[in-house]
Amino acid sequence: MVDLYYIEDDPGIAWIVKEYLEQKNFKVTICETLAQAGQALKQHVPSLVLLDWNMPDGHGDSLCQWIRRNWKELPVIFLTVRGDCADIVSGFGSGADDYIVKPFELEILHSRILALLRRTGNVAEQYLSCDGIRMDLNRHTVFCHSEEILLSRAEYQLLLYLMQNKGKTVTRENILEQVWDANGNYVNNNTLTVTMKRLRDKLYQPECLKTVRSVGYRMEDTL
Numbered sequence: 001m002v003d004l005y006y007i008e009d010d011p012g013i014a015w016i017v018k019e020y021l022e023q024k025n026f027k028v029t030i031c032e033t034l035a036q037a038g039q040a041l042k043q044h045v046p047s048l049v050l051l052d053w054n055m056p057d058g059h060g061d062s063l064c065q066w067i068r069r070n071w072k073e074l075p076v077i078f079l080t081v082r083g084d085c086a087d088i089v090s091g092f093g094s095g096a097d098d099y100i101v102k103p104f105e106l107e108i109l110h111s112r113i114l115a116l117l118r119r120t121g122n123v124a125e126q127y128l129s130c131d132g133i134r135m136d137l138n139r140h141t142v143f144c145h146s147e148e149i150l151l152s153r154a155e156y157q158l159l160l161y162l163m164q165n166k167g168k169t170v171t172r173e174n175i176l177e178q179v180w181d182a183n184g185n186y187v188n189n190n191t192l193t194v195t196m197k198r199l200r201d202k203l204y205q206p207e208c209l210k211t212v213r214s215v216g217y218r219m220e221d222t223l
Contacts, residue, residue, distance in 0.1 A: 051063060
């Protein structure tokens with residue numbers, strides 16, 4: 001199932017689009033403000049974003065630019081009444097992949113979404129995020145609140161394992177087995193403790209990285 005975010009403040013339009021796309025096996029999350037959309041993106045990157053221009057707390061082009069800075073390949077389609085040539089050019093200049101003017105036919109919207117996904121693939125699988133921490137698995141990069149963080153191989157693998165199991169408590173034994181033993185590197189508990197401390201320091205002691213006493217660790221969204 002493809003999941004997408006629809007940033008739209010008109011509930012009537014939003015629910016018509018949501019109902020139609022969910023019949024086509026999409027999972028649709030509606031965000032009624034840019035701020036709500038920003039928080040949602042920090043917690044989970046969808047496969048595609050549908051974006052209105054005129055929102056209660058700003059203009060969609062600013063969110064599109066922010067998305068493009070943080071998730072270069074995430075597909076974005078403007079869905080807006082602003083159909084002037086200058087608006088369309090500005091929308092593409094902000095980083096949009098497509099631009100659809102209201103009113104529109106739902107069948108055409110669906111076809112444009114499918115065409116864009118055929119070109120981009122499932123971008124959601126490329127990114128992992130938790131609060132302000134983001135991982136780009138294709139580029140092997142880590143960002144914390146827009147700052148790129150340079151990690152050692154062990155620190156990167158540790159963070160990756162925690163992010164892949166976000167919301168779950170993972171034991172120290174499982175971490176040692178999956179992160180180190182799987183690569184033929186046999187280490188002790190002290191190595192994990194030291195690596196975890198260095199990782200936390202580099203990520204500025206993130207609240208989303210929890211210690212579960214006598215068990216292990218858990219990554220979970222706190223925002």
